[in-house]
Amino acid sequence: MKIIKILTGELLIFISLLILTTGYAYAAPVSEMQVRAFFPKVTDLDGGAELWLNTGVKKKTEDNHTVYSTTYSFYSGKSKKMMNIIRKGQFETNIALYSFNNFVDASMYFHELTKDAPKNRSQQVRFGERGLFFIYPKSGYINDADFYLVFINKTFVVWMHANDGFALMDIANPVNEALDKFILDNTDMYLIKKLTLEVSAEGYELQTKQLAFTTDFPASITVSGKVFTKELDPLPAATVNILETGDSFLTDSEGNFKHSIMLDGIDDIELGATFYLDYDQASKMTMFKGGFFESAMIYDTSGKTRKQIWNLETAGTKVFGTAYVNTSKGYQSYPIKGESTEDGITLTLDCKRAGTDFGCEQVFNATRKNGTLEGKWTGTGGGGSFNADTGGYRPVERKVILTDKTADIKTYAVDFNGKLLRSSDNILNIGAGRDSNAMIYISPNREALKLDPIKHISAKLVLTHLPDNQRGRISIFKYDVLQDGTQNYLGNSQYAGQIYPSEEPYSQEIDITDVLLKDGGSVAIGGVPEAGSYGNHNFSTEKSQYDSLKPYIIITEYSKNDQKVKTVRPFVFINKAEKAKDLIGDRNKPGADGTPDYCYEAVFSYPGKSLTGFELSITGDIKRHYNTSPLDIYPLVGFVKNGILQNNSKGEINLLFEKSSEKLNICINGNYIPKMTDRISYKYFIDGRPVEGLVQ
DSSP states (O other): OOBOOOOOHHHHHHHHHHHHSOOOSBOOOOOHHHHHTTSOOGGGSTTHHHHEEEOOOEEEEOSSEEEEEEEEEEEOSSOEEETTEEEOSEEEEEEEEEEESBHHHHHHHHHHHHTTSOGGGEEEEOSSSEEEEEEEESSSSTTSEEEEEEEEETTEEEEEEESSHHHHHHHHHHHHHHHHHHHHHTGGGGOOSEEEEEEEOTTBOOEEEEEEOOOSSEEEEEEEEEEEETTSOBOTTOEEEETTTOOEEEOOTTSEEEEEEEOSSSEEEEEEEEEEEOBOTTGGGGOOOOEEEEEEEEETTTOOEEEEEEEEEEETTEEEEEEEEEETTEEEEEEEEEEEOSSEEEEEEEOOOTTOOOOOEEEEEEEEETTEEEEEEEETTEEEEEEEEOTTEEEEEEEEEOOTTTEEEEEEEEETTOBEEEEESSOEEEEEOSSEEEEEEEEEOHHHHTOOTTTEEEEEEEEEEEEEEEESOEEEEEEEEEEETTEEEEEEEEEEEEEOOOSSOEEEEEEOHHHHTSTTOOEEEEEOGGGTOOEEEEEOOTTOSOGGGSOEEEEEEEEEOOOOOOOOOSEEEEEEEEEEOOOBOSSSSBOOOSSOEEEEEEEEOOTTOEEEEEEEEEESSSEEEEESOTTSSSOBOEEEETTEEOSOTTSOOOEEOOSSSEEEEEEEOTTSOOOTTOEEEEEEEETTEEEEEEOO
16 A cells, blocks of 8 residues: 655654754654653543543663553443443553664564554554554454554654553544654754665565765655565565655555655755565465465265365464355355464364354365465365365455445434434535534445455545544544434444544545445444544545545455556656647646647556646746646646647546556646756646656
8 A cells, every 4th residue: 555645834844854964863862751741641531530540651671772661541330331332331551652762673663563463454544654553353342352553653663452442542642642742842853864765565574774865955855776575576565664754655566666755955866775575584484364265175985076265364373264165055154264384274164053053163274385275174074185276366456436326425413322313415524522423424335336245355435535624633433333213323333543634635544344244234434522532524525526536435355367467657757848739828727828838748657547637846947836726826737648638628637548558748838948957846646646756
């Protein structure tokens, strides 16, 4: 997943200072008093000292870090019903804050704490620079689970565990805010003149490199390079982190990466690095990563073959998932779990039928060979041999824009007892207050979405946050929606992420996998005051005129795909402007003005996706801005294909790329004649997602 950070002015100033000043990659020491101030006082928590206890902060010093730990305990004489969810009368939140003396060790420890998180029960969250939230359920009731949150901010790593989902946020929010404030108030403690690149990929050892520079006032810093395996094979989808800025991005299908940090200095800096990743020695023991397997069981006694399909997940060495057994009534689903070793895997299928006391169990012992499983099985039905392979299936993603045919999505007012009151189809709003809340309700149409439960992996609802009428940072939860006659109520809840004010639109992802697997399933998404957050936030609706802003679902499922992926650079901009036909005036709309335009040649490689916006900045004697938005005063940047202007009458662009690569001319009004010495930066939007860079 590509992570895009939207920088506020305050944070951009901080990053500029961070990069511009001489130093080493070690941060200045943080005092014990400063760290202890990150932990909230019980008097500041909801309920105060009457309901909360704190054990006091303990300190332990190690070679390269100091760990501070404590426990917050909540005691009440009775359970509390909130939003129709029963919250325990007693619960604990444990927290450990690790203060490192350098960026590299902090990031490596963050990876250590999160490496065994269950993949399909975890999600990235907006805490610190990077955060991961994950759960281990104890029963069918969602709030009966172990909840974990791990996040990193500069040289601090925070680990949290709670047996109540709301209690985790009660403590996490104030700790996160205190860390953010401390770092912004103490930028001089993190001033450096090097960038540390960290590269990681599943199953490979993490690797870091430091890139130094001497320029005092950079206008931009571009880092580029390539990631290989130890066998010199390009490594696609590897994650590259810049530890000092928190930026994160992925390598392309050939292992290449390139990323620009835009600053306000004078000179452009280019830094490069090549990485060769070896297999993670620890993960060699657990290279099995799950997947979709077609299994054939052969009975020793009769020679009969029976088909099964396994949809498997992993968390460390543990394997779990669902087995679909082919019966006379079609495929029936049963739980399957086990453990992987260095050479093989052991799985136990619980084939007991619901509502019966008849025991049923089958055990599979297999060795792994080139992505297949082969071995023996024993248990109910006798025993025999079996083999399982992926059958050519691999995970693929598809995007479904929500319409009235694919889902019912609206805003509901919800009272504090969890009752859904009145609804509105015209807005999508999440608001958390002391007396009532606004929540977004969604009921997907499984048939219209063409879901196959057997091949289904995950589903994420993506909402576009709008920068208007916004306030407060809110912890959001997703709730099952229960129906009692004609009235809807909130049911079980699960933490879903954070929403926050921003001057720019951004995408908010919410995992709705469990909802799509239920017939008639629906979910409400919103905040609660109990999580220590209040505010109001708006999101773009399905009625938006721009497809890129409409709500959509990303569905990940197993599919057969025999097509080889073509390796291309997604965007090529040739810095050589040619005089062209007069199609663009000096306004923000199309129209000839008698002066020939100047056009650059560019190639886009985004088959099946749409170009939905473009911004161009040219710095010569002065800085000039051009874009495709009709809502501001900047002149238009036009797109010409085969001599025809592709912008609409307002200047907007929404161009579907039908071929693997398409050549366009990017044109500006001829009032300025471009020069080869100009510094050109750009930002373009593919289906609403921004990509920015600097023309070399």
